Amino acid sequence: MTWLNQIVQGVLLGGYYALLACGLSLMFGVMRIINLAHGDLAILGAFLILVMTHHGMSAFAAFAVVLPALAVLGWALQRTLLERSLRSGILVPLLTTFGLAIVIQNLLFEEFGANVHSLDIGDLGFSSWTVTSQIYVGKLYVLIFGVAVALLVGLQLFLARTPLGRQLRATAEDPDTAELVGINSRAVYALAAAIAVATVGLAGAFYGMRTTFSPYDGPLQLIFAFEAVVIGGLGSLWGTLAGGIVLGLSQNLGQQVGQQYFHSSEWFLPAGHLVFLAVLAGRLIAGGVAARGGIRALLAQRT
Numbered sequence: 001m002t003w004l005n006q007i008v009q010g011v012l013l014g015g016y017y018a019l020l021a022c023g024l025s026l027m028f029g030v031m032r033i034i035n036l037a038h039g040d041l042a043i044l045g046a047f048l049i050l051v052m053t054h055h056g057m058s059a060f061a062a063f064a065v066v067l068p069a070l071a072v073l074g075w076a077l078q079r080t081l082l083e084r085s086l087r088s089g090i091l092v093p094l095l096t097t098f099g100l101a102i103v104i105q106n107l108l109f110e111e112f113g114a115n116v117h118s119l120d121i122g123d124l125g126f127s128s129w130t131v132t133s134q135i136y137v138g139k140l141y142v143l144i145f146g147v148a149v150a151l152l153v154g155l156q157l158f159l160a161r162t163p164l165g166r167q168l169r170a171t172a173e174d175p176d177t178a179e180l181v182g183i184n185s186r187a188v189y190a191l192a193a194a195i196a197v198a199t200v201g202l203a204g205a206f207y208g209m210r211t212t213f214s215p216y217d218g219p220l221q222l223i224f225a226f227e228a229v230v231i232g233g234l235g236s237l238w239g240t241l242a243g244g245i246v247l248g249l250s251q252n253l254g255q256q257v258g259q260q261y262f263h264s265s266e267w268f269l270p271a272g273h274l275v276f277l278a279v280l281a282g283r284l285i286a287g288g289v290a291a292r293g294g295i296r297a298l299l300a301q302r303t
Contacts, residue, residue: 005135006252012137014228014248015145016210018241020203020221021228022152023196029235030172030192031086033093037101038200039222043215044104045070045201046208050117059119059209066205067198074197078190086189101218108215116212125209144206148244151199152237159237168192172235200225227276250275 024038035041045066052062077100085096121140128136159165170178171188179185207213207221224247232243254271258264 002134003253003256006256007249008131008135008137009141010249010252011245012141012145012248013252014241014245015141015148016203016206016244017224017228017247018244019144019148019151019206020200021225021232021240021244022148022155022237023198023200023203024225025229025232025235025237025240026155026192026199027196028229030168031082031189033082033086033097034226035196036094036097036222037104037218038097038196038225039220040101040104040218041070041197042200042204042207042221043108043213043218045204046119046213047108047112047117047215048201049119049205049208050112053119059121059205063202063205067201070201071194071198074193074195075190077197078193079186082193083186083189101222105215105218112215114214114216116214117208118212119205119208121209140206140209144210147202147206148241151202152241155195156237164191224272227272231276231279246275246279247272 020042024035027033027035027038048066048069049059049062052065053059057065081096081100082093085092124140124143128138129142130136157165159169167178167183167188168191170181170183171185175185178188204213204221207217228243228247229240230243231246232239232241251268251272254274255265255268257271258267
């Protein structure tokens with residue numbers, strides 16, 4: 001029964017990872033950019049919700065203020081920093097977003113200090129449903145998982161069935177051809193950045209409800225998001241959900257293995273990293289095999 005509980009908790013944790021990673025996946029899918037400030041933007045979202053609660057708003061009511069503000073921030077970042085850096089190859093956007101991450105961390109440290117904080121959501125943060133005598137499902141974790149699935153479904157429908165969504169997909173496929181048929185790629189990129197930053201801000205808000213947070217928590221959240229995206233497949237929204245669940249399961253089951261067989265509770269993070277490395281190595285090997293097969297086929301045709 002303990003193993004079943006770890007599986008349930010791992011799936012629910014995977015919902016948070018999917019929510020955290022979907023913006024990273026969207027930005028890479030549309031603009032082919034890996035945003036190294038992604039985790040710090042999530043922590044920024046948590047701190048903005050915290051500020052709103054200090055002004056008398058509930059954490060959930062603060063979503064109505066913070067998420068649109070983050071969408072505007074994402075739009076502005078694309079129009080100012082990212083748009084210029086995208087013209088200079090792959091390395092410059094990475095350095096730009098790395099610098100943005102450092103700026104966000106230090107601004108948050110300057111304003112809030114190094115102490116940890118948390119978002120007060122009342123009984124929701126502690127209440128749970130009892131499935132069996134050994135399985136308890138936290139209501140907040142179920143809410144996060146439901147929001148993650150609803151967001152991914154909404155984004156998928158948006159991309160598949162709306163004119164703006166079709167413009168996003170066309171620009172992601174070939175921005176030059178999209179420009180030729182009248183699509184404004186600058187506006188499309190700004191829209192993608194706005195959606196990505198708003199969604200990661202939502203993930204950061206839930207992170208602040210789940211646990212304590214500090215100005216320097218962003219890099220670890222970036223690692224989790226990146227691992228979920230790579231496991232599920234770069235640029236795939238449903239793959240991001242699958243990758244998040246795989247990552248959450250591997251962490252929880254790894255912790256259980258460590259406690260049961262090695263009498264150690266420190267296997268939570270290493271287990272997830274090992275699964276990520278295994279998936280990455282498997283894809284590299286498969287890609288190498290496919291490349292060798294293609295070369296052999298080409299040589300066979302010439303002979």
